[in-house]
Amino acid sequence: MQQSDDKISADLAAAVSEGDRSALASALNLLDDQRARVRSQAAELLALLQVNQQFRDRHLIGITGPPGAGKSTLCAALISVWRKRGLRVGVLAVDPSSPISGGALLGDRLRMQTSHEDDGVFIRSLSSRGQFGGLSAEVWPMSIVMLAGFDIVLIETVGVGQREADIAQLCDTTCYVAQPGSGDSVQFLKAGILEVPHILVVNKEDMGNVARRTLAELRSALNREHPDGHWKVPVLATSATTNAGVESLADVIDEHHNALTTQQTLLPRRRRYQIYWIHKRLLEEFGSFGIERLGGEKKFLAQLEKNQLDLFQHYESLRKQLHKI
Amino acid sequence: MQQSDDKISADLAAAVSEGDRSALASALNLLDDQRARVRSQAAELLALLQVNQQFRDRHLIGITGPPGAGKSTLCAALISVWRKRGLRVGVLAVDPSSPISGGALLGDRLRMQTSHEDDGVFIRSLSSRGQFGGLSAEVWPMSIVMLAGFDIVLIETVGVGQREADIAQLCDTTCYVAQPGSGDSVQFLKAGILEVPHILVVNKEDMGNVARRTLAELRSALNREHPDGHWKVPVLATSATTNAGVESLADVIDEHHNALTTQQTLLPRRRRYQIYWIHKRLLEEFGSFGIERLGGEKKFLAQLEKNQLDLFQHYESLRKQLHKI
Numbered sequence: 124m125q126q127s128d129d130k131i132s133a134d135l136a137a138a139v140s141e142g143d144r145s146a147l148a149s150a151l152n153l154l155d156d157q158r159a160r161v162r163s164q165a166a167e168l169l170a171l172l173q174v175n176q177q178f179r180d181r182h183l184i185g186i187t188g189p190p191g192a193g194k195s196t197l198c199a200a201l202i203s204v205w206r207k208r209g210l211r212v213g214v215l216a217v218d219p220s221s222p223i224s225g226g227a228l229l230g231d232r233l234r235m236q237t238s239h240e241d242d243g244v245f246i247r248s249l250s251s252r253g254q255f256g257g258l259s260a261e262v263w264p265m266s267i268v269m270l271a272g273f274d275i276v277l278i279e280t281v282g283v284g285q286r287e288a289d290i291a292q293l294c295d296t297t298c299y300v301a302q303p304g305s306g307d308s309v310q311f312l313k314a315g316i317l318e319v320p321h322i323l324v325v326n327k328e329d330m331g332n333v334a335r336r337t338l339a340e341l342r343s344a345l346n347r348e349h350p351d352g353h354w355k356v357p358v359l360a361t362s363a364t365t366n367a368g369v370e371s372l373a374d375v376i377d378e379h380h381n382a383l384t385t386q387q388t389l390l391p392r393r394r395r396y397q398i399y400w401i402h403k404r405l406l407e408e409f410g411s412f413g414i415e416r417l418g419g420e421k422k423f424l425a426q427l428e429k430n431q432l433d434l435f436q437h438y439e440s441l442r443k444q445l446h447k448i
Numbered sequence: 449m450q451q452s453d454d455k456i457s458a459d460l461a462a463a464v465s466e467g468d469r470s471a472l473a474s475a476l477n478l479l480d481d482q483r484a485r486v487r488s489q490a491a492e493l494l495a496l497l498q499v500n501q502q503f504r505d506r507h508l509i510g511i512t513g514p515p516g517a518g519k520s521t522l523c524a525a526l527i528s529v530w531r532k533r534g535l536r537v538g539v540l541a542v543d544p545s546s547p548i549s550g551g552a553l554l555g556d557r558l559r560m561q562t563s564h565e566d567d568g569v570f571i572r573s574l575s576s577r578g579q580f581g582g583l584s585a586e587v588w589p590m591s592i593v594m595l596a597g598f599d600i601v602l603i604e605t606v607g608v609g610q611r612e613a614d615i616a617q618l619c620d621t622t623c624y625v626a627q628p629g630s631g632d633s634v635q636f637l638k639a640g641i642l643e644v645p646h647i648l649v650v651n652k653e654d655m656g657n658v659a660r661r662t663l664a665e666l667r668s669a670l671n672r673e674h675p676d677g678h679w680k681v682p683v684l685a686t687s688a689t690t691n692a693g694v695e696s697l698a699d700v701i702d703e704h705h706n707a708l709t710t711q712q713t714l715l716p717r718r719r720r721y722q723i724y725w726i727h728k729r730l731l732e733e734f735g736s737f738g739i740e741r742l743g744g745e746k747k748f749l750a751q752l753e754k755n756q757l758d759l760f761q762h763y764e765s766l767r768k769q770l771h772k773i
Contacts, residue, residue, distance in 0.1 A: 191635045302635065310516045310627065410735035412770070445737070 136171035170433035178270040185290040188300030193326040196363035199236035211243040213273035217280040291318035303334035461496035495758035503595040510615040513625035518651040521688035524561035536568040538598035542605040616643040628659035
């Protein structure tokens, strides 16, 4: 039984890595399933995907910003630039949990704007829920699976406070799309309430003066290095309808990826998020009391950092340990 | 020992209820202390305060909104209106945990604008931290203590996403102060990302047209009943510098309190929050696994709802039970 499970995971991992769409869909569904046996299968799959390759050349990009800023249109424009460059793109569209009045979901909106027949684009919607800073806890493992199959994985979400902060930690590169003429984003950024993105975009459309003023405000508010270090936050103007500036945005996104790999901070950054994710998941399931049982936060985190084995499997073994208490 | 502890709690409860400032300060410090013996003393104090009176005539008011909207100035103006009406006012100023670039803290800003010698105003600052939707977990018990000593308890915080949602659940009445000329608030409200406040304020200062446009946008976006029911969300204009509209705002806040007491929803609302608070605290400490140990979420919540005894003491007994597992 165990052996055939291993075989299933290995086959699935291989198919996902080759970009097989139906394998990808199965793998994503696996991550959403909470039954014990499925959970350990999923952990194994994630371990296999991570061991096979560390996805150093792949890029996990977050696009966030207020509703109405034109994120979906911009994502569609970016995707068509990447496709022209021969890159395969996976998208996770994360919607806020309970929109009172809604409009179309992010994923649906994006689907309408991209070609249905393009095999190099894969879009998955999921609704955010749970405690995970307003982001669904599955976003991280799903990102790992998508990175195995695509050159670029794009996470689109509506950014407010905690959700936006979590996206900024999870992704290699975060772009914040500001709404022209709005003051809140600038105020929030200045007050340190919004996480500082790596790239700021004003999607100006045809708004002329208003967009120019917003651009100037953001440039003066963000005229500094990113807190991550060695990166000055660029503020770009784009028009998703005329495509102006979209190529440059794709270039700047790529530059940030290069900067991360050159500074050798890409993989440590992902590993840091993985540890944060495990910590947060265990807190959700077992609380601060559970972490105490594992020897306290400090010891627990130090052990995770030392761990050379796969962290997803380590996480499953900690869960089993705590369940027996 | 137990008896003298009881006596201390009873004396403290009595002094707090009489509005004794130093007793109030001691009581608030007690709530911040995590040592086991202090915790049970604090639970006892909260029980005494709640049993003595249910604060039906007192009003817990939240003021939230983006930085720069003029919340502190407006709070100061409201406080002076309430003082003229002979009401005693307690303030909890909750600051976001780690402002990168800051400016003065909310509480300090408010202190500068109110009279130092007025014995009928009490201001306490605390920084938000922890998982509690970005709000400090102590805000609720502190509110209960403050309600014992003041006619009005005002909670001022910078609202973004989860923090703002939690304030809206915790307070009897929530006012959102919008920034004139900003589009994000309107967008967020429309998209259902911001919790709908009971009262919307545009603090217009001298901004003329911009403020008028924001006012019109908000009025059309919020032309509906509050999801709580039986309350149409008013959108008011104030100028905290000239005091225009501040008396009317105080009247509308009072009307909402009257509506809640007439509809007999004030106390059930507070009790609902208290149950939510206990659930959330236990999740933080013991995780979903801990709630399972108490028989699962459904059974656990049903038991809390049936409970006729004091909920703070019930909470402490659940904690003890889970610590023994």
